[in-house]
Amino acid sequence: xxxxxxxxxxxxxxxxxxxxxxxxxxxxxxxxxxxxxxxxxxxxxxxxxxxxxxxxxxxxxxxxxxxxxxxxxxxxxxxxxxxxxxxxxxxxxxxxxxxxxxxxxxxxxxxxxxxxxxxxxxxxxxxxxxxxxxxxxxxxxxxxxxxxxxxxxxxxxxxxxxxxxxxxxxxxxxxxxxxxxxxxxxxxxxxxxxxxxxxxxxxxxxxxxxxxxxxxxxxxxxxxxxxxxxxxxxxxxxxxxxxxxxxxxxxxxxxxxxxxxxxxxxxxxxxxxxxxxxxxxxxxxxxxxxxxxxxxxxxxxxxxxxxxxxxxxxxxxxxxxxxxxxxxxxxxxxxxxxxxxxxxxxxxxxxxxxxxxxxxxxxxxxxxxxxxxxxxxxxxxxxxxxxxxxxxxxxxxxxxxxxxxxxxxxxxxxxxxxxxxxxxxxxxxxxxxxxxxxxxxxxxxxxxxxxxxxxxxxxxxxxxxxxxxxxxxxxxxxxxxxxxxxxxxxxxxxxxxxxxxx
Numbered sequence: 489x490x491x492x493x494x495x496x497x498x499x500x501x502x503x504x505x506x507x508x509x510x511x512x513x514x515x516x517x518x519x520x521x522x523x524x525x526x527x528x529x530x531x532x533x534x535x536x537x538x539x540x541x542x543x544x545x546x547x548x549x550x551x552x553x554x555x556x557x558x559x560x561x562x563x564x565x566x567x568x569x570x571x572x573x574x575x576x577x578x579x580x581x582x583x584x585x586x587x588x589x590x591x592x593x594x595x596x597x598x599x600x601x602x603x604x605x606x607x608x609x610x611x612x613x614x615x616x617x618x619x620x621x622x623x624x625x626x627x628x629x630x631x632x633x634x635x636x637x638x639x640x641x642x643x644x645x646x647x648x649x650x651x652x653x654x655x656x657x658x659x660x661x662x663x664x665x666x667x668x669x670x671x672x673x674x675x676x677x678x679x680x681x682x683x684x685x686x687x688x689x690x691x692x693x694x695x696x697x698x699x700x701x702x703x704x705x706x707x708x709x710x711x712x713x714x715x716x717x718x719x720x721x722x723x724x725x726x727x728x729x730x731x732x733x734x735x736x737x738x739x740x741x742x743x744x745x746x747x748x749x750x751x752x753x754x755x756x757x758x759x760x761x762x763x764x765x766x767x768x769x770x771x772x773x774x775x776x777x778x779x780x781x782x783x784x785x786x787x788x789x790x791x792x793x794x795x796x797x798x799x800x801x802x803x804x805x806x807x808x809x810x811x812x813x814x815x816x817x818x819x820x821x822x823x824x825x826x827x828x829x830x831x832x833x834x835x836x837x838x839x840x841x842x843x844x845x846x847x848x849x850x851x852x853x854x855x856x857x858x859x860x861x862x863x864x865x866x867x868x869x870x871x872x873x874x875x876x877x878x879x880x881x882x883x884x885x886x887x888x889x890x891x892x893x894x895x896x897x898x899x900x901x902x903x904x905x906x907x908x909x910x911x912x913x914x915x916x917x918x919x920x921x922x923x924x925x926x927x928x929x930x931x932x933x934x935x936x937x938x939x940x941x942x943x944x945x946x947x948x949x950x951x952x953x954x955x956x957x958x959x960x961x962x963x964x965x966x967x968x969x970x971x972x973x974x975x976x977x978x979x980x981x982x983x984x985x986x987x988x989x990x
Contacts, residue, residue, distance in 0.1 A: 571729030585818025593799030687751030731822025924957030
């Protein structure tokens with residue numbers, strides 16, 4: 489759906505705290521044991537190659553392309569296969585998700601350097617057609633959309649609507665009936681639409697399509713010959729294989745989930761090209777393309793933006809330490825990547841993968857290993873979640889199928905009872921059916937039927953569990969009612985008179 493980091497995060501701890509039925513406790517315990525047997529954690533200290541291998545083992549990622557940059561040296565690590573079954577190389581294309589935001593922000597800074605716009609210009613000044621159903625929208629500045637402090641929010645502008653809008657112009661025009669969730673410049677909320685607006689600014693001010701501007705003004709001057717972009721997250725691109733969905737170590741090549749990606753997550757690149765991108769941001773490549781002051785501004789945390797700069801984040805090497813790195817991740821349904829560098833030492837790390845996982849942890853560990861900082865142990869909480877969901881799905885399916893098969897016996901007993909208590913005995917099945925229908929939407933924080941689509945891509949076993957509850961629960965409920973009615977008809981039917989042979 490939406491690009492990169494804005495995709496709704498699944499809170500594993502919250503999910504495991506849901507009140508599963510007591511009868512499912514053994515299934516839950518079994519799922520946890522399966523997770524442990526599958527290898528949930530990996531060692532904390534290792535070489536770069538070992539870190540990549542451990543990551544693939546933990547997350548089951550089919551293909552990884554990683555690099556560690558230290559001065560003039562580049563260590564490249566490639567593993568696995570792409571969606572077409574070919575070996576991953578440094579020229580294999582990957583979707584980079586929200587790492588694209590750093591390129592969109594740079595495109596804006598190119599226009600700033602050329603005197604075409606200013607970061608503190610109101611968006612309505614540089615984008616005259618920009619409108620919202622909220623008088624505060626006139627105060628939104630270019631800086632605020634790049635730092636996610638514009639006041640735009642998913643609570644007032646649902647980014648997961650289907651079908652997703654096409655292109656920056658359509659996305660921006662769709663804001664005409666939307667409101668802000670906060671005054672511009674007062675709080676931070678990561679929202680991909682900010683960067684669609686930025687892409688539209690580039691188009692209007694430059695007179696070129698966003699993709700054409702990136703190609704001619706950024707990628708070509710930096711020698712990034714294998715890099716391009718698409719409007720939608722799932723748009724086809726020449727030479728781009730599919731990514732993967734990975735569940736309990738089983739990887740299946742899967743089309744990317746549809747969503748808005750222009751400006752926020754539509755770039756497709758290679759390891760070689762992304763190394764060039766990091767070198768540019770470190771100031772060692774493309775001198776003169778962007779002024780030193782503008783480059784520094786891109787990496788500077790902005791007012792009221794928490795840890796966010798302009799298309800980049802400030803973050804620590806390890807938890808509970810002061811931020812000392814600049815980086816940005818990119819997360820789609822079937823692609824994950826991350827890039828990070830140390831302004832102090834110049835060391836940098838880059839990770840591109842064609843599956844789900846925590847690429848940010850791997851890139852930070854690669855960098856930590858290079859600068860002598862402790863690595864953080866890698867773990868995959870989704871292993872536990874998926875094992876539990878698989879166990880629950882099998883157990884619930886068995887219970888509901890049994891209810892369907894034994895519906896006639898159940899109806900006969902209810903008819904024979906002095907007090908059938910029909911409604912109370914049907915309530916559990918009704919609740920199970922409703923739970924299956926609404927749980928995929930509530931997991932993401934709000935009731936919206938469109939979140940079913942998000943669940944199918946991001947948590948397929950949750951979708952399977954809910955589908956089993958919904959469909960089989962409804963079948964069991966309907967069959968019990970039908971059998972109860974038939975049993976009543978049989979009881980009340982008149983008995984034909986006996987015949988006597990003469």
